[in-house]
Each structure stands twice: as C-alpha cells, then as structure tokens.
Amino acid sequence: MARNPVIWSDYPDIDVIRAEDTYYMVSTTMHFMPGAVILRSYDLCHWEIISYVYDTLDSTEGQKLSDGKGIYGKGMWAASLRYHKGVFYVCFAANDTGKTYLFQSENIYGPWKKQYIEGFYHDASLLFDDDDRIYIMYGNRQIYITELEPDLSGPLKGGLDRMVLEDSDNYKLGFEGTHLYKINGKYYAFFIHWAKNGNGRRMEACYVSDSLDGQFKGGDILDDSFGYINAGVAQGGIVQAHNGKWYGMFFQDRGAVGRCPFLVPMHIEDGLFIPDGRKVPEEIEITSTRPGHIYKPLNESDNFLYKADNKGKIHLKKAWQWNHEPDNSLWSVTSKPGHLIIKTDRLSSNVTMAKNTLTQRMYGPACTAEVQIDGSGLNNGDYAGICAFQEFYGFLALTRREDAYEIVLQKKGLPESSKTGIPDDVRHVPVECAKVKAGKKACLKITCDFTDGKDKAYFFYKENGKWKEIGNPLKMVFKLSHFTGYRFALSYYSSRLAGGIADFSGFQTGQEVYGDEKNK
Numbered sequence: 001m002a003r004n005p006v007i008w009s010d011y012p013d014i015d016v017i018r019a020e021d022t023y024y025m026v027s028t029t030m031h032f033m034p035g036a037v038i039l040r041s042y043d044l045c046h047w048e049i050i051s052y053v054y055d056t057l058d059s060t061e062g063q064k065l066s067d068g069k070g071i072y073g074k075g076m077w078a079a080s081l082r083y084h085k086g087v088f089y090v091c092f093a094a095n096d097t098g099k100t101y102l103f104q105s106e107n108i109y110g111p112w113k114k115q116y117i118e119g120f121y122h123d124a125s126l127l128f129d130d131d132d133r134i135y136i137m138y139g140n141r142q143i144y145i146t147e148l149e150p151d152l153s154g155p156l157k158g159g160l161d162r163m164v165l166e167d168s169d170n171y172k173l174g175f176e177g178t179h180l181y182k183i184n185g186k187y188y189a190f191f192i193h194w195a196k197n198g199n200g201r202r203m204e205a206c207y208v209s210d211s212l213d214g215q216f217k218g219g220d221i222l223d224d225s226f227g228y229i230n231a232g233v234a235q236g237g238i239v240q241a242h243n244g245k246w247y248g249m250f251f252q253d254r255g256a257v258g259r260c261p262f263l264v265p266m267h268i269e270d271g272l273f274i275p276d277g278r279k280v281p282e283e284i285e286i287t288s289t290r291p292g293h294i295y296k297p298l299n300e301s302d303n304f305l306y307k308a309d310n311k312g313k314i315h316l317k318k319a320w321q322w323n324h325e326p327d328n329s330l331w332s333v334t335s336k337p338g339h340l341i342i343k344t345d346r347l348s349s350n351v352t353m354a355k356n357t358l359t360q361r362m363y364g365p366a367c368t369a370e371v372q373i374d375g376s377g378l379n380n381g382d383y384a385g386i387c388a389f390q391e392f393y394g395f396l397a398l399t400r401r402e403d404a405y406e407i408v409l410q411k412k413g414l415p416e417s418s419k420t421g422i423p424d425d426v427r428h429v430p431v432e433c434a435k436v437k438a439g440k441k442a443c444l445k446i447t448c449d450f451t452d453g454k455d456k457a458y459f460f461y462k463e464n465g466k467w468k469e470i471g472n473p474l475k476m477v478f479k480l481s482h483f484t485g486y487r488f489a490l491s492y493y494s495s496r497l498a499g500g501i502a503d504f505s506g507f508q509t510g511q512e513v514y515g516d517e518k519n520k
Contacts, residue, residue: 001283002045002263004226008364008450009298010258010485011039013078013123015179015237016249019088021289023239024108025249025261026053026090028077030484031063032321032359035076036090038108043288044239044247044263048295049318051109053079053090056325062096065324065355071096072352072391073483078177084128091117091126091136100124102152118154119146125180127187135160135212137189141174142166145212164216165207167193173202177235187212188273190248192235201225201232204250206272218272224280226262228254229453233262233280238273242289248275256390256448256455256476257364258485299360299367301508304340306333316358323357323389323489331356339374340504344382344494351387351395351410354493359389362448362486366512369488370445370460373398374503375405381496383410384504386444388457389489391481394474396459397491398442407442407461408435409471434471436461446488447512448476457486 013028023041029052036053057076061067074096082089090103090112100121103112121138128134134152137145143166147159155161167175172194179190189207194200198220207218224233236250246266251259263284265276300319308314314333330343340358348354360369371386378384378400385397392413399408411433443462449455457474460467476486488509492502 002043002286003283004262004280005252005254005260006045006263006284007047007261007298008254008257009260009361010487011037011261012251012259013177013235014249014251014261015079015081015125016044016239017081017083017237018239018242019083019108021242024081024083024088026079026081028079029075029321030073030077030482031071031075031324032484033057033063033325034321036079036092036103038081040108042290042293043286044241044249045284045286046295047298049298051318053103053110053112054114057094057101058097058099059325060097063325064327065353068353070324070353073481076101077483078123080124080126080179082126082128089126091121091124093120093122093124115153117148117152121146123176123178125178125189127180127182129182129212133159135180137164137178137180139163139178140176141168141170143175143178143189143191145180160212162213164189165191167191169196170194175205179237181238186210186271187216188238189216189218190236190238190273192232195220198223199225199230199232201230202234202253203232204234204248206274208271221272222248222250222264222275222278222280224275224278226252226280228252233264236261238266241287243287246273248273250280253478254364255450255453256478256486257362257450258478260364299363299509301510304333304338304505304507308334319360321359323354323359323491326356336503338505340490340507342384342490342492342502342504344492344498344500346498347495348493349495350412351383351389351393351397351489351491351493352391354491357387357389357489357491359487359489360509362388362450362488364450366447366449366451367509368445368447368512369507369509370443371490371504371508372506373442373444374440374505375400375442376440377501377503379494379497379500382492382494382500382502383408384492384502385442385490386446387489387491388446388448388474388476389487389491390476390484391479392474392477394446394457394459395491396444396446396461396470398438398444405438405440405442406435407438407444407470409433409459411471411474413474413477436470443506448486449512
C-alpha cells in the first residue's frame with residue numbers, strides 16, 4: 001500500500017505516460033535550471049529523478065538573472081509528455097519568452113532536440129492520432145484545438161482549428177490544465193476550473209467526443225480537498241497501468257511546501273473517466289513492474305565530491321537545481337574537492353538577486369538541512385549561507401563586516417512586531433532580524449514544519465557542538481510571484497565589493513522531528 005500524497009513536495013502541472021514497463025512524469029520547473037524535470041517509476045507511487053529536458057533554455061538576460069529582475073514565476077510550465085513511435089516528446093510554453101517549445105528524443109535521458117512551435121499555447125496537450133495527424137489542445141477559459149504541421153513547426157494551413165469549449169460559469173478560474181487522449185476510439189479531455197456552484201475550490205472535469213470536430217460532452221468528476229484547507233486535488237494526466245487499471249495523477253496546493261502529486265484510481269462510468277468513489281484515497285494498493293528496484297531519493301545530502309565526465313562537464317546530483325541559469329565560470333566543485341566554491345562578479349541587493357544559488361525542494365511533513373560555511377574568502381559586505389527560499393524568504397548567513405564576522409538572519413515576510421512598524425513584505429532591502437558574533441567558519445541549519453498547514457521555518461547555528469536557535473520563525477507563504485514551493489538554497493552575494501569567495505561543505509538534509517526533541 002502507498003499513501004497520498006505520493007510525493008509531499010513541489011511537483012506541479014504533472015503529465016504521466018507509460019512506455020512498456022516504465023512510468024515517466026514531467027513537472028513544471030519555472031525559472032530553475034536545468035529545467036523540465038523527468039521522473040521515473042515502476043509503480044506510480046515511488047518516483048526518482050532521472051533527467052532534465054534542458055540545461056538552459058534561451059539564455060536570455062532574465063533567464064541568467066542579469067536584468068535585475070529574473071524570470072520568477074515565469075519560465076517553463078505545464079509540459080505535455082508523449083511517447084509516439086519510439087520518440088519522446090515534451091512540449092511547453094515559457095511565460096517569459098512567449099514561445100512554445102518542443103523537445104524530442106529517442107532516449108528519455110536525452111540528448112533532446114529543441115525546436116519551436118509557432119504560436120503560444122497555454123497549458124497545451126499534444127495528441128498523435130491514429131492517422132498520424134498531430135493536434136494541440138490548449139487555452140484558459142476558452143479551450144481550442146489546432147492541427148499542427150507534420151514536423152510540428154506550427155499550425156497546419158487548412159487544418160482543424162476551432163474552439164472546443166468555453167467555461168463561462170465560473171468566478172475565479174476557467175478551464176485550463178488541458179490533457180487530451182484518444183482511448184478506444186474516443187477523445188477524452190481533462191481540465192481544471194473553479195466552478196461557481198462548487199465548494200469554492202478547484203475541481204477536475206472530463207469531457208468526451210467521438211471526433212475532434214464534434215461536440216465534447218461531460219462535466220466535473222472530482223471535487224475533493226483531501227481534508228486540507230479546502231484546496232482541491234485537480235489538474236494532471238491519466239495513465240493506464242501495466243495491469244490495465246487506469247489512474248489519474250493530479251496535484252494539490254499544499255501551502256508553502258508547494259503543489260504535491262496525488263494518485264487517484266479511475267474507471268469509466270457513463271462514458272467518462274471517474275475517480276473510484278469520486279474521492280481521493282488515503283491509501284492506494286499498488287503493484288510494481290520491478291518489485292526489487294531501489295529508488296534514488298528525491299532529496300539528497302552532498303559531500304561535493306565530483307569528477308568531470310569525458311567532456312569535462314560536471315553533473316551535480318539530480319536533486320539540485322540552480323535558481324536561474326548559472327554562470328559556470330563562477331562556481332566549482334573540483335577546485336577544492338569536498339567543497340562548493342562560489343565567486344561573485346557583481347553587487348546584489350538581496351539573496352533573490354544572487355547568481356549561482358543552488359537549490360533543492362523542501363518536503364513534508366517536516367524537513368531539515370544544514371551546511372558548513374567557510375568565510376575566509378568573504379569581502380566586507382558579503383553574505384553566504386542557507387535560505388528558506390521563496391519571495392518571503394529567511395536567509396541565515398555568515399557575513400563579514402569591518403573585518404569581523406557575524407551570523408545574521410535576513411528575512412522578508414509577513415509583518416512582525418518590529419521596531420519600525422513597517423511590514424517586511426514592502427521593504428526593498430533585507431531585514432536583519434537577529435545576529436550573533438562568529439568566527440570565519442559557521443555551521444547553519446534550517447528546519448521546516450509543514451504539518452497541518454503550520455508552514456514555519458526555524459533557524460539555527462552551532463556553537464560548542466550544540467544547536468542554538470536564532471531569531472523568530474519565518475511564516476512561509478506560497479507567493480504567486482515565484483509560483484514554486486519553498487526550497488533550501490545555498491547562496492552567496494556581495495553588497496559592497498564583488499570578487500569574494502564563499503566555501504560550502506557538508507550539506508545534509510533529512511526528515512525532522514518536532515515536539516520536545518526539536519531543539520536537541
């Protein structure tokens with residue numbers, strides 16, 4: 001038996017396929033690089049990261065975080081993953097460039113061939129029909145289907161191009177999150193929306209038609225919050241398991257940790273795919289095509305011992321992603337084995353503007369991460385540390401000031417009882433909430449509690465072998481400006497003089513215990 005959510009971490013906008021005995025899933029990665037994460041499973045419940053579709057996308061100034069703003073809340077999202085005649089396809093739109101991208105590969109591990117599809121297709125879903133014609137269904141509120149050229153370069157002149165559905169009976173979110181399939185000669189389309197007559201949460205809908213130029217009929221099939229603050233489990237794809245059973249892989253907004261995948265058994269009823277019992281189960285009975293397979297963890301500790309491949313390229317553990325496209329001339333894990341070395345070449349105002357910030361997803365119900373910092377190479381005004389990373393962040397850093405060292409907690413977040421009375425979320429500079437004197441080296445830790453929607457981050461530094469809490473907890477908030485769940489981030493920036501060096505080592509992450517044992 002497995003339990004929902006099957007991944008208690010931020011893997012939104014999921015699409016799932018099966019190729020022979022293996023399931024593959026793609027998920028939105030927004031501004032993070034490498035991008036378009038691919039996960040693998042043999043039972044639909046246990047997953048591991050196996051690859052990314054691209055290392056960099058278009059290398060724009062925004063994607064490189066060189067424009068002073070970055071592409072937070074933009075970048076790639078809601079990819080369509082398909083396997084057709086021995087080729088894998090990943091299609092998505094990027095909201096910073098306004099382009100639609102198509103990647104193809106005969107191997108799920110890559111390399112992937114990149115091209116563009118003329119036009120911009122929101123939450124698109126590809127369909128390869130039995131007669132080799134290719135379609136893309138997409139839209140928000142108004143759902144369209146467009147026939148594509150055989151090479152998928154753009155709309156086919158004279159091909160099918162029509163509005164399929166329009167969702168006017170809503171008050172927040174119209175139909176989007178399209179997933180289109182042809183099953184047993186019929187066309188099934190899945191959407192999310194926020195129905196006016198619903199329970200005030202997102203719902204999953206299914207519509208079916210005998211032809212792509214015919215009428216799609218259907219309605220809502222799932223309206224369930226799984227007991228979590230009225231947040232609907234919805235949006236995602238369906239897949240037929242190796243034993244013939246159908247499943248939906250949907251997600252739920254679960255506060256600061258992000259949007260988490262849920263597995264929902266499905267069946268056909270009255271012509272539509274319906275969740276068993278019209279509910280999201282707490283437990284799912286599963287079978288595996290490879291029962292002995294040992295899955296690599298989705299989150300990994302790192303001793304930063306790496307060797308370059310035969311082309312001189314370093315491959316970091318797949319749990320890591322850079323905040324934006326990295327500047328590879330400014331970081332290294334080989335110049336000092338066992339250490340991540342990051343340099344600065346510019347000034348930054350806060351941690352969200354720092355180049356070469358290395359991140360991993362947080363995960364529930366509670367998690368922790370710690371790292372050691374050697375600040376010997378810091379300049380005055382430099383900050384190097386570990387961050388609970390989103391727009392409302394908590395950055396615990398070692399800093400150098402007038403040739404002395406301090407550990408400081410910088411925060412941007414919900415208003416606190418501060419001396420100024422100015423809410424942190426309207427300040428344009430970091431708010432230093434607490435500080436202690438330190439030496440050139442520091443061991444820093446963040447623990448996070450996502451149980452029952454607490455969404456709190458706690459900050460610690462080690463002194464004489466014991467952890468000491470610093471400052472007040474951060475109330476973590478999922479902000480649409482970033483549109484991602486919170487991450488642990490190793491980050492370094494200069495505020496006065498560029499050119500310094502930060503040294504990170506001994507990164508450890510794991511589950512956290514709460515209650516009386518928390519501060520031990």
